[in-house]
Amino acid sequence: MLKLQQLAAIRWSRVSTWAVIIYWAAMTLGTHLPGQSLPATPYSDKSLHLLAYTGFGFLIAWAWAARRPLLWGGPLFAIAAAAGYGVVDELTQLLVPGRYGDVVDWLYDAAGAVIGVALFLLVYACTRPVLRAARNQKLGVGGR
16 A cells, blocks of 8 residues: 555656646647737747746656656756757747747747756755655654
8 A cells, every 4th residue: 555655746746747748738839829820918029938938947847856856867857858848849930820930039948947947946945844844743753
């Protein structure tokens, strides 16, 4: 029988994986709309690239950490995966009427991935001691 901690880990790994898949699908749909059908925004498209890939990098890092120990391979994988998808995204936009691929857009995608992973690492570092203390208290570890 699985322990409560193992069940929680399985649940969070599934939630984080689905979060990445849903976010990726939404980004893909949003970036492959024909240029004429895009709504006007008061923001630069570069800031939208940065923001979108910040979220994407964060979610990929979370999905990695939910499945395996968070060593340097995880953050590097998350950055490479998000930035790599940014290349694919920019290249496939060339096939969409009214859209174009741009190296500068990709640089903002990659920068967003780095920021997202850095934010995840910050959240992870701040919450890990709290989560560990709560788990130890629930398991009766740490003396009373």
